[in-house]
Every structure is written in structure tokens, then in C-alpha cells.
Amino acid sequence: MSTPNPMMDTHCHLDFPDFDPDRDAVLESCYEHGVLDIIVPAVSAATWQRTRELCQTHQKTPNRPRLHLAVGLHPMFIEQHQPQDLSELDQLVSQVQPVAIGEIGLDFYRSNTHSVIDPDKQLAFFDKQLMIAKHHDLPVIIHNRKAHDPCLSLLAETGLRGGIIHAFNGSIQQAQRYIDLGFLLGFGGMLTFTRSSKLRDLVRQLPLQSIVLETDAPDMTVAAHRGERNSPAYLHYVRDAVAEIKQVSADEVARVTTSNARRLFAFHTADTLSN
Ligand SMILES: [Zn+2]
Incomplete structure (x- = not known):
């Protein structure tokens, strides 16, 4: 065990079929690597029940997150x-x-072959889900590509109690606006690639108190496992990248980012690893 402070993967699609062949082995490996909590955001009505059952099964399994x-x-x-x-x-x-409430958000990414799909419907669904989060006093987990301005205005209007901007990849000014609204910024495997210099510069400038760790597995893998399926058990690579960039210990990164996430999700347990 490289650190006594447990970690939380704040964004992992463990319900995806990619993990059907070896989900329990992945969870065992997570536990061995100090990942004690995993947030699993379901993405469509068709998957809510399945994801719910998965999470229920793994609420109190010994030696698993x-x-x-x-x-x-x-x-x-x-x-x-x-x-x-x-x-x-x-x-x-x-x-x-x-x-x-998550994963919700706006995806306004476009390329030569890919146009933005129904932005008006995206905005309407995002807005309504923010209202649901507000009504139930829950944080939100937000996916955002190329839509920080409309996202920030909707969040400011709704006045939520916070959330995570998952896989944040905007500017320091945008980061500051989210932080001012009570949001945390999620960083994952991209940070482990030395070519991600803009992202690494951003993390260098942000306070650790505004950062949470995530893998987004099975997508977005870490440099050490490039080309492979990503795993929540690889979260320590992200922790170590943050530590290296910010010149603090890996244990400090685990301690602060886990406490950021626990505060947001209102977890009341504060256990540490026994060995
Ligand atoms: Zn996701």
C-alpha cells in the first residue's frame, strides 16, 4: 500500500458491459490500491435499474469498494x-x-464528421435535471464539451449546492467561475500524459481543495496503460500525476481530494485503510 489515505473514484462507468467479464476482479484490485469509494453515474433511463442493482450489491461487500x-x-x-x-x-x-444527479450536461463538440446533436433538446434536458437536483438538494455530475458559457449561466441561475465538472478541460478563468459557484473540478487519465501540458498547467494553478480524482473508466485510460481498457484501479496514477504537478505528496493528494469528494456527496464515514 503506497498511501494510508483512501481514494474515491468520483466518476466510473462500472455498469458498462466492458466490465461484465471481470467486474469483481477489478473491484478487488481497486480495494488493494486504496480506492474505497466509487461513484457510478448512470447515463440513460434504460440503465438506471441495472446500475442501481450493481451499487446495491456493492454497498457493504467486505474488501471491496x-x-x-x-x-x-x-x-x-x-x-x-x-x-x-x-x-x-x-x-x-x-x-x-x-x-x-449525473451524468448530465451539454455536449456541443463538433468536427468535420460530427455535428452538434439537437442543442435545444440538450439545453432543455440539462435545465430540467438541474431543477430536479435543486428540488432534491443533490449535487450534480456534469459532462461538458464546448459549452462552458451556457453551462455556467444555467448553473448560476439554478443556484445548486455544488457538483463536479467531470474531465474539466477549460481555461483557468472558467475553472474559477465554477469554483465560485461551489463546484469541484474532476481530473483523470489525461493528466498522466506529459503531452497534456495545458491541462497540467491548469492543475498547477488550481488549489487542491477544488480538485477531485476520477478515471471515467472504461474510457480515457492512463499513460501507463495506453491502448487498454481503463480501470478504476488505476486511480493512483492520477493521484500521483497531481502530486508530481503540484509538488506535494501522493498521500496529501489522496487526503484532500477524498475529503473534497466526501464533503460534496455528504458521506459521513471517514474510515482509513487498516494496513
Ligand atoms: Zn462519464
Whole structure:
């Protein structure tokens, strides 16, 4: 064990079929590497129940991390979402008490081959889900690509109690605006690539108190496992990258980022690893 301070993977799609063949082995490895809590954000109405069951099964399994459910309608699947999904989401939140609403957000990325899919519908679904989070006093887990301005205005209007901007990759000014609204910024495997110099500069300038660790597994792997499926058990690579960039110990990064995340998700346990 390289550090006595446990870590939390604040963003991992452990419910994805990519983990069907070896999910328990992955969880065992997480535990061995000090990842004691994992937030699993469900992305569409079709996956809410499955993800909920997965998290329930892994609430109290010995020697495995605890899995915590977040539920939302992800902007990348905007074409699938139906208006009635929003009322179902509202009801589900009352029944199952997730730790957050997510993954929700805006994806305005475009390229030569890829155009923005239905931005008006994305904005409407995002806005309504922010209202649901507000109504239930829950934090939000936000996916944002190329849409920081509309995202920031909606967040400012809604006045939530906070959340995470997952895989943050904006400017220091945008980061500061999110921080002013009570948000934390999530960083993952990208940070482990030395070519991510802009992102690494950004992390250097941010206070550790505004940072949380995430893997986004099975996507976005770390440099040490490039080309492979990503795993929440690789979170220590992200922790170590933050430590190196900010010139602090890995243990300090684990301690502060875990406490940031626990405060946000209102976890009351404060256990440390026994050995
Ligand atoms: Zn995600």
C-alpha cells in the first residue's frame, strides 16, 4: 500500500458491459490500491435499474469498494431520452436516494464528421435535471464539451449546492467561475500524459481543495496503460500525476481530494485503510 489515505473514484462507468467479464476482479484490485469509494453515474433511463442493482450489491461487500449511485440523462445519448424520462427521474430520486444527479450536461463538440446533436433538446434536458437536483438538494455530475458559457449561466441561475465538472478541460478563468459557484473540478487519465501540458498547467494553478480524482473508466485510460481498457484501479496514477504537478505528496493528494469528494456527496464515514 503506497498511501494510508483512501481514494474515491468520483466518476466510473462500472455498469458498462466492458466490465461484465471481470467486474469483481477489478473491484478487488481497486480495494488493494486504496480506492474505497466509487461513484457510478448512470447515463440513460434504460440503465438506471441495472446500475442501481450493481451499487446495491456493492454497498457493504467486505474488501471491496463501496459503489454509490448517481442517476441522470447524459447529453451524448440525447436522441434516446424521452420527456417522460424526466418525471421518472424525479420519482426514482425520491425512491432510491442517489448521491448525485449525473451524468448530465451539454455536449456541443463538433468536427468535420460530427455535428452538434439537437442543442435545444440538450439545453432543455440539462435545465430540467438541474431543477430536479435543486428540488432534491443533490449535487450534480456534469459532462461538458464546448459549452462552458451556457453551462455556467444555467448553473448560476439554478443556484445548486455544488457538483463536479467531470474531465474539466477549460481555461483557468472558467475553472474559477465554477469554483465560485461551489463546484469541484474532476481530473483523470489525461493528466498522466506529459503531452497534456495545458491541462497540467491548469492543475498547477488550481488549489487542491477544488480538485477531485476520477478515471471515467472504461474510457480515457492512463499513460501507463495506453491502448487498454481503463480501470478504476488505476486511480493512483492520477493521484500521483497531481502530486508530481503540484509538488506535494501522493498521500496529501489522496487526503484532500477524498475529503473534497466526501464533503460534496455528504458521506459521513471517514474510515482509513487498516494496513
Ligand atoms: Zn462519464
